[in-house]
Amino acid sequence: MFNDIGALELVTIVVLAILIFGPDKLPKVIQDVSGMIRKLRSFSDSAKQDIRSELGPEFKDFxxxxxxxxxxxxxxxxxxxxxxxxxxxxxxxxxxxxxxxxxxxxxxAPAPAAPAGPATPAAGTGPDLLKKPSAPAPEARTPFDADAT
Structure with a gap:
């Protein structure tokens, strides 16, 4: 049930329980919680047995x-x-x-020659979408406006 709780988490829970309930009330709270867990387990076990008995013998391995x-x-x-x-x-x-x-x-393999007809870009002649585009020339860049951003 608590397989994924580490030592640090367990210590944290114990310290919080002592701070919240105090050392005087903590044993009584632990008793009450363990009793409630026992009752829940017995309730679920009896519910499982009732369901198995209602389903019949063909579901005995369910x-x-x-x-x-x-x-x-x-x-x-x-x-x-x-x-x-x-x-x-x-x-x-x-x-x-x-x-x-x-x-x-x-x-x-080399790309096959394109048939004569409408101009379509041959395979491999278009832009390589997997490559990072090179930086544009300095005059082609848009000016940076610090006030606009």
Whole structure:
């Protein structure tokens, strides 16, 4: 329940509890909180048993943790035989390497000559959008106005 609380957080909580409730009332507050947690656990356990008894014998293996979407998807992915077959036949690394090789070979290959007709820029002759644009010439820059900004 509290797996992600570190030592510093725990010390901070204890110090705050002592400051808020005082050393005299703190044992009584801890007793009350632990009793409330016990009652909540027993209530949830009895509710789970009631739900299991109402669902019938076909749901005797039903786990409430399976209602968590992450757990449900993980369980379906690991237990489904069709998905295991698909996963074993599909190699993601191989597919990514094939795509990378195809992209790299297109970049290395010369661009085909454009057919005679309307003027369209050939591949590779337009601006390279991945490169950082060079700074414009000083006379082409707009003047900086400190009052306007």
């Amino acid at each position: 786990e409430f943790e399976d209602l968590n979407p992450k757990t449900f998807i993980r369980k379906q992915l690991t237990e489904n035989e069709d998905l295991k077959e698909i996963r074993s036949s599909f190699d993601l690394r191989k597919e990514l390497n094939d795509v990378t090789d195809a992209v790299n070979s297109k970049e290395a």
